[in-house]
Amino acid sequence: MAYLEDVFKDSGVPTHTFVEPNEYTKIVVALRTKGRCLVVEGPSGIGKTTCVLKALENTGLSNTIQVLTPRKKKDISVIHDILTKNENVGTVIIDDFHLLTIGDKNSLSDLMKTIADEEREDIKLVLIGINRAGDSLINLAPDLNNRITTVKFEVNPxxxxxxxxxxxxxxxxxxxxxxxxxxxxxxxxxxxxxxxxxxxxxxxxxxxxxxxxxxxxxDINYVVDKIMSDLSRVFENKAREFAIGSRLRSSGRAPYFHLLYWLSLSKDWTIRMTDIYLQYPNNKASISQVADKGFLSKLINNSENIKSVIHYDEYSKVLTVEDPKFMFYLQNINWHDFVKRIGFSKINFDSKYDFALSFAGEVRSVVSELSMVLSEEYECSVFYDFNEQHKILGEDLTDYFEPIYSSEAEFIIVFLDKNYPKKLWTNFESDKFKKRFGEHAIIPIIFKGCEPTQFDKLANIGYYTFDPEKESKDQIRKIADLVVKKLDEKRREGITE
Structure with a gap:
């Protein structure tokens, strides 16, 4: 006679339904090897901790086990004690070790090297973490790799x-x-x-x-619906908070939303930013803006809600779902309805950039500030040459710039001062985007004193006048507000139900 909760267990080590994963034998051998510490990494919910505990039980090493996690403050102090006083402590499992500080990981790396070099039998460390969690240890101490056993759990077949x-x-x-x-x-x-x-x-x-x-x-769909009804009460706010970011920008590129959506599609519940940049080039600028400048880490670390389900390693640039139930929720929500509930105007983008900036070098300070406001505050994708210096190096500049100004940007913002007509590259850029006047894709920002006459082509085009004699900050913010509203209107006109 067995009770349901003991057969199909949604927490703890199964008794009736334990299945040895493919990695089980390798873990047993590592646990029996003198002086060999073990790092176990892989997606959450696939049985890593259960497998280790079962292997310890079957090898007769389960009598002196401590299971610790950085999620508990009292456990962190125990981990610190072990790092300094570690004689005869037995087997120590540190679950979710990826949440430790860099300093603690460094100390763990040193201790594991010592254990291996001295072939100690009085202590064995087993570190369990999410996918690629071991990379952070190896990055800190490359010579550790040959002194430990790393077992990478795959999604179960x-x-x-x-x-x-x-x-x-x-x-x-x-x-x-x-x-x-x-x-x-x-x-x-x-x-x-x-x-x-x-x-x-x-x-x-x-x-x-x-x-x-x-x-x-x-019907299994009925079962899933019942579970999703329960999970929505727990995870809807977490998903929404992450997707929106620090605040909703309906006309922005929705970088956090896209990261969440791509996580739902990932087989191992993990995405690497380098892979995302290659796979989704139209989103690269907005994603790199939040991932490489610390905004993604800040969003997660400042929210207990988000931190409980998503982890981002700034060193390996890997974003991972930590809770298997949250992953199940992401895999089964109606994304179209989710987008509408949040309030984004559009999530699929045909153009690589929202705005490309064309200007003479004499007004770079103004352009730089506008670029920063549009990209950081409105989460727009902006082509501004200084942000892509590393890409431009070694390139044929005519080949590089031509598609940006002729087709890859939704709008071209042109800063017309007295120097603009005199520059080689501004003339090249204007030649490439001039056909786009008919698409209403050119937004002129004309410096005071350079306004067009009735004979100029720009006389019939709406423009904003920038006064260099006045404080620039308010004018730049006004320009940003106007162009983002124009972008938002265009996107909403293109939405079909």
Whole structure:
């Protein structure tokens, strides 16, 4: 006789439904090796900690185990004690070690090297973390790599998830009609498979082992809807807070929203910024703006809500979902409805840049400030040459600039002062974007004293007059507000229901 909560467990170590992952044997060997510390990394909810605990139990090393986590303040002090006084402490598991400070990781690296070099038997460290968590240790101490065993957990194959479900069926005397759908919806997560099976049994009122075998034929979509209803109360605000960022910019490039969406598509619940830049070039400018300048880290670290479900490593540039239930939520929400609830005007972008700036060098200070306001405060994608100096090096400049001004920017903001007509490159740029006057894509910012006469082409084009004799800050903010409103209107006109 077995109770449902002991068969399909959504927390703790399973008894009836434990399945050895492919990495199990390697972990056993590492645990038995004298002086060998172990780093276990991989997506949340796929059984890393459970596997380690089972392996320790089966190797007879489970008598002197401490399981610690940086999520608990009291555990952090214990970890600090171990770093300084570490004789005869036995096996220490540090779960979620990726949350430790750089200083603590550095000290752990030194201790693990000492344990390996001295082949100590009185202490063994097992560090468990999210995908690529071990990279931060190796970056701090490259010579550590050959002194430890790193086990990288992959998303579990369907055969392993099916094995878990079948063990539960046997324990409860049930036959799940649509178990293949459960396997598919679990997406490689033991944790989610347990959750789905438990909810299915609750719906069917199977609370313990049945006297005789019974088929459960509840539609899995109904099970998922029930779970999603519960998860939405927990995770809707977390997802919304991350997607919006520090504040909603309906006309911006929505970099945080896109990162969240791409996480939902990732097989290992992890995305690397270098991969994102290559895969989504039209979003590269806005994503790099928040990832490389510290805004992404700041958003996560300043919010307990977000920090509980998402982690970002600034050194490896890796963004990861930490909670398997949150990942399940992301994989099953209606993204179209989510976008409408948040209030973004558009999330799919045809152009690489929202704005490209064309100007003579004499007004660079004004242009630089506008570029910063548009990109940092409004999260727009802006082509400003100084931001792309590393890309321009070694390039044929005519080939590089031509597509930007002729087609890759939604709008061209032209700063017309007395020097603009005299410059080689401004004449080149204007030649490339002149055909776009008919698209209403040119926004002139004309410096006072350079206003067009009735014979000039610009006489019939709406423009903003900039007065260099006045304080520039308010004028620049006014320009930013106007051009972003124009961008927002254009995007909303293009939205189709």
């Amino acid at each position: 369907d055969s392993k998830i099916l094995e878990l479900v079948e063990k539960g069926e046997e324990a409860l005397q049930i036959e799940i009609k649509y178990k293949e759908q459960i396997v598919k919806r679990a997406n490689g997560s033991f944790h989610i498979a347990q959750l789905l099976c438990k909810e299915l049994c609750i719906i069917a009122k199977v609370l313990m082992t049945l006297d005789k075998k019974r088929e459960l034929n509840t």
